[in-house]
Amino acid sequence: MRSPRNDRVSSDRTDAPARAGEPERTCILSGGVAARDALIRLAISPPGPDGACVVLPDVHARAPGRGAWIGVSRADLEKAQAKGKLKGALLRAFGKTLGAKSAGAPTLVIPDDLSDRIESALTRAFTDRLGLELKAGRLLMGSDRIAEQARGGLVCWLAHAADAADDGSRKLDQAWRVGSEAEGTGLRGTVLPLDRMALSVALGRDNVVHLALVDRGAAERVAAPLRRLLHFQGQAAVNEAAAEADKGHGQAQAESTAVTTN
The missing domain is CATH 3.30.1330.30 (Ribosomal protein L30/S12)
Incomplete structure (x- = not known):
């Protein structure tokens, strides 16, 4: 996975140069770029009765809507989750979908067992x-x-x-x-x-x-x-x-x- 300098574009971007014709995505945690099939897509559920959108693995990349991509190991993901870095990265990735600045906007929930689910x-x-x-x-x-x-x-x-x-x-x-x-x-x-x-x-x-x-x-x-x-x-x-x-x-x-x- 290569790490671009000053590359702040979305993890769902489609304009990244591809290797051998493969689309690439950016890891929201490391900033590294890799082939789409080498990363893991995260998606969010529709708001529940409590207004919460739950972060879920979408390993086949089939869920509708915006996604966030990660290319880190389980250990690194758990460290990022414990330090709050994962939530910050996900809020940036899904902010527009959640309407984070709007009154009554859905909240983002990261399951404690997200690593197990992935x-x-x-x-x-x-x-x-x-x-x-x-x-x-x-x-x-x-x-x-x-x-x-x-x-x-x-x-x-x-x-x-x-x-x-x-x-x-x-x-x-x-x-x-x-x-x-x-x-x-x-x-x-x-x-x-x-x-x-x-x-x-x-x-x-x-x-x-x-x-x-x-x-x-x-x-x-x-x-x-x-x-x-x-x-x-x-x-x-x-x-x-x-x-x-x-x-x-x-x-x-x-x-x-x-x-x-x-």
């Missing part, structure tokens, strides 16, 4: 995307099936549950490197921020531990919400070794691989 929404967006790829027959599960496809050079995205056994993950990582002609490199599957139980419940299958995709478009669609989730959780550092080792193999994977420790 993380839950981001997790749901990621697992929903996995579910859609599963229904379309593009998501592979099961170590033997994944290993066969990986050795054949067909896998372009590989992931492991947070509680996957190290030896099982290493075997699949090695099969992927062999099939990708990337032996001796750091190319490996992403350790997901979900354990096997969470993945199994989300996908309606038993004992989901390893996942793979052989369709590049599907891999890109899955990588996008995963990157946002990992960034919000503070795990956004990209594995540079995997990215360097990739050399065109599994590009979507390399972009979404996070440095994680168990």
Whole structure:
């Protein structure tokens, strides 16, 4: 995310220069600019009976009206909320919508559990995307099936549950490197921020531990919400070794691989 100097325009702006044709937005807290799909949109509800408009996550950016965009981690968001910086930034973003200077204008309410709501929404967006790829027959599960496809050079995205056994993950990582002609490199599957139980419940299958995709478009669609989730959780550092080792193999994977420790 780049930080423009003296850039005070709205977070909902549409005149920012785009990378590769992608629209960009400005984070209301950091002032950094990033692709729209890399940030999280916040929206406000219609005024309730008490005249309050509640701030809610809009991770699919579909809610009508004005939005405010954030690109910070959960820890930074909670610090900004505790210090009152978040409310100030949101009042500036939604001031015209609220009619803040008008008598009887709605009040802005930021839920105490806003961070929890955002993380839950981001997790749901990621697992929903996995579910859609599963229904379309593009998501592979099961170590033997994944290993066969990986050795054949067909896998372009590989992931492991947070509680996957190290030896099982290493075997699949090695099969992927062999099939990708990337032996001796750091190319490996992403350790997901979900354990096997969470993945199994989300996908309606038993004992989901390893996942793979052989369709590049599907891999890109899955990588996008995963990157946002990992960034919000503070795990956004990209594995540079995997990215360097990739050399065109599994590009979507390399972009979404996070440095994680168990």
